[in-house]
Amino acid sequence: MRYLKLAIVLLVWSALSGPALAQQPSGNGSRTALWTSVGAGTGFGLGLFAGLTACDDAINSDRKVWTSAIVGAAAGGTLGYLITRTRHHPSPSRHPVAGGPSQPRVVKVPQLAEGDVAALAASTRLRR
Numbered sequence: 001m002r003y004l005k006l007a008i009v010l011l012v013w014s015a016l017s018g019p020a021l022a023q024q025p026s027g028n029g030s031r032t033a034l035w036t037s038v039g040a041g042t043g044f045g046l047g048l049f050a051g052l053t054a055c056d057d058a059i060n061s062d063r064k065v066w067t068s069a070i071v072g073a074a075a076g077g078t079l080g081y082l083i084t085r086t087r088h089h090p091s092p093s094r095h096p097v098a099g100g101p102s103q104p105r106v107v108k109v110p111q112l113a114e115g116d117v118a119a120l121a122a123s124t125r126l127r128r
Helices: 002-022 028-055 061-088 114-123
Strands: none
Touching: 002 028, 028 061
16 A cells, blocks of 8 residues: 555656656756756655655654655755755856956955054953
């Protein structure tokens, strides 16, 4: 009985994810949605499999299995979103601006006056 439910879930999942994977995304937003949904589906499947493997004979196993499947879907969706985000929004430090060499960043630090240094040293006590 439990393998029949698993087979039905996997069949529905593969039928629904097939057309989504075959479509070519038109922009970054649809790619993000695609990778997020693929990650969520994969996480759901892995969570369901892990839940059935670990908790199938336990008391209240249906709750444990569905909880592991939902947690797996959330983790997979988050991972899919983060993969898309890092692929389409690279950090500026790894990809310099085209058209010229990268310039080192100059940070200007204000200088302290002699009176400020003396006042700071007088107000600070070092204890042994």
